[in-house]
Amino acid sequence: DTEVTQTPKHLVMGMTNKKSLKCEQHMGHRAMYWYKQKAKKPPELMFVYSYEKLSINESVPSRFSPECPNSSLLNLHLHALQPEDSALYLCASARSPDEQYFGPGTRLTVT
Amino acid sequence: AQSVTQLDSQVPVFEEAPVELRCNYSSSVSVYLFWYVQYPNQGLQLLLKYLSGSTLVKGINGFEAEFNKSQTSFHLRKPSVHISDTAEYFCAVTFPNAGNMLTFGGGTRLMVKP
Numbered sequence: 001d002t003e004v005t006q007t008p009k010h011l012v013m014g015m016t017n018k019k020s021l022k023c024e025q026h027m028g029h030r031a032m033y034w035y036k037q038k039a040k041k042p043p044e045l046m047f048v049y050s051y052e053k054l055s056i057n058e059s060v061p062s063r064f065s066p067e068c069p070n071s072s073l074l075n076l077h078l079h080a081l082q083p084e085d086s087a088l089y090l091c092a093s094a095r096s097p098d099e100q101y102f103g104p105g106t107r108l109t110v111t
Numbered sequence: 112a113q114s115v116t117q118l119d120s121q122v123p124v125f126e127e128a129p130v131e132l133r134c135n136y137s138s139s140v141s142v143y144l145f146w147y148v149q150y151p152n153q154g155l156q157l158l159l160k161y162l163s164g165s166t167l168v169k170g171i172n173g174f175e176a177e178f179n180k181s182q183t184s185f186h187l188r189k190p191s192v193h194i195s196d197t198a199e200y201f202c203a204v205t206f207p208n209a210g211n212m213l214t215f216g217g218g219t220r221l222m223v224k225p
Contacts, residue, residue, distance in 0.1 A: 004154075042201055042215035043155070056212070090154055099145055100213060102154040 004103035006091050012109045015081060021106045023074040023091030032074045033100065034066060035090040043090055049074060081110045113138040115204050117216035125224050126194055132187040132219045134202030142204045144185040145213070146176055149199045158200075161185065172196070197223045 004025045013019050023032065030051050035043035048056035049068040057066075063085075065077040074091055086109050092100040118133040136142060143162050147155040159170025166178040176187045185202060202216040 006154075040199075040218070040220075042218050045212070048212070092155075099157045099160050102147075102156070104154045105152075107152070 004091055004093055004101050006089075006103035006106050008106060009104070010107045010109075012111060013078065013081065014111055015083075017081075018077070018079045020078065021076040021089055021091075021108075023076075023103055024072055025093040025101070025103075026072055027093060027095075027101065028071075029093035029095050029101070030071060031094045032068065033092040033094070034074070034076050035092065037088040037090055037105070047076075078108075081108075083110050086110045113142065113204055113206070113214050115202055115214050115216035117200075117202055117219045119219050120217065121220045121222060123222045123224060124192055127191050129190050130188065130192050130196075130221065132200050132202075132221065134185045134187065134216055136183050136185065136202075136204045138183070138204065138206075140206060142206060144176075144178060145203045145205075146170065146174070146185070146187050147201045147203060148172075149201065151198075155201065158187070192221070192223045194223050194225060196221060 007022045032049045034046040036046055037043045045058050046060045047066045052068045052071055063080045067075040088105045088107055090105045091103040094100040114137045116135045124130045145160045146158040148158050149155050158174050159168045159176055161168050161178045169175045174189050176185055178185050200219045200221055203213045205213050
């Protein structure tokens with residue numbers, strides 16, 4: 001199984017809502033990543049988890065809260081988002097030094 | 112600091128013609144190099160990678176790339192493109208032992224015309 005899955009595929013939320021994005025992999029990778037991608041731009045790294053511990057937070061606003069409940073799951077909790085947070089959110093996993101495997105993404109629209 | 116430059120933001124090409132997408136990187140130490148493809152409304156898919164060894168790397172879908180250390184380049188090529196190759200292509204680098212932190216180029220939109 002070389003797949004990273006993400007749910008939901010699409011999400012529309014208001015600025016006062018609380019929602020969560022989910023990412024799952026069963027490749028035994030111990031590094032997992034959240035990226036944000038705006039249209040016509042490359043992915044921007046948000047968070048890195050290594051062995052289920054947060055190792056990198058790229059100065060992401062606190063309205064984004066990551067969680068890694070176990071080695072296969074990665075969540076991104078969203079609260080009080082702004083319209084400019086609308087983007088494609090990508091999850092990836094990797095075993096060093098090999099490549100990152102990306103999920104299909106969640107298309108988020110904040111209204 | 113490492114950086115990646117994709118010199119062309121868009122590359123239009125006719126079907127069955129050859130194509131080269133250019134990628135240059137800046138780094139004072141050895142790097143690992145990757146090309147990813149992103150089809151509309153999808154995630155990124157790895158086309159090929161260079162970690163070490165032969166400088167000519169073959170990937171999926173008929174793509175290949177050549178690592179040139181002296182020119183710090185990793186250009187992507189395909190001898191004959193198809194309409195289905197229309198997509199966004201990202202070059203990326205990472206350092207060994209750097210936790211797989213990828214630095215992406217700005218992307219190149221390949222547009223294959225019939």
